[in-house]
Structures are given as structure tokens and as C-alpha cells.
Amino acid sequence: MYLLGISLLLLLLKYMEIGPVATWSWWVIVGSFGATAAWWMWADATGYTKRKAVERMEKRKQDRINKNKEALGMRPRKPR
Structure with a gap:
């Protein structure tokens, strides 16, 4: 771009x-x-374009999971 x-x-x-x-x-x-x-x-x-799109989607997914865990009072796990 x-x-x-x-x-x-x-x-x-x-x-x-x-x-x-x-x-x-x-x-x-x-x-x-x-x-x-x-x-x-x-x-x-x-496949550079597709790979970057998948990375963005995975990051949003992980952020959403972490936010929900924090709302439940649980700590998100650290990535291995």
C-alpha cells in the first residue's frame, strides 16, 4: 500500500x-x-498477503480470549 x-x-x-x-x-x-x-x-x-491476514485474525482472537478471561477473573496464560 x-x-x-x-x-x-x-x-x-x-x-x-x-x-x-x-x-x-x-x-x-x-x-x-x-x-x-x-x-x-x-x-x-x-502467500504473504494471506499469511498476514491470518496473523491479524489470530491476534484478534487471542486478544478476545484474554479479555474474556480477565472479565472472569482468570489470568491469561503466557505463550509458550
Whole structure:
């Protein structure tokens, strides 16, 4: 997502002709979008995106379990 934001910022700066980006070639701007697309393809192909989603879901699940245990007056176990 960060690469997409940077690419959009560079596109805006180039289009509005602001700063040193105004003198850059359009190929640099297009290349940043190409790098973004390459990152997304790699992340999807290797399972990086899915793995991060599962990690977030597991963390939320564990936080919810710990919160419920604290509400019952029990201490949550430390991870092994």
C-alpha cells in the first residue's frame, strides 16, 4: 500500500509540475506503478498477503480470549 501511495504522490507532483519531480521522465512515474504491481503479484503468489491476514485474525482472537478471561477473573496464560 505504501508503494501505491508514493506512486500516486509522484504522479500528482509530476502532473502539477511541483519540485524536482517536474523534470523527471514520465518513465520513472510509470515505473513506480510497475513496481507496485510487481509487489502485489509477488505478495499474492507467495502467500504473504494471506499469511498476514491470518496473523491479524489470530491476534484478534487471542486478544478476545484474554479479555474474556480477565472479565472472569482468570489470568491469561503466557505463550509458550
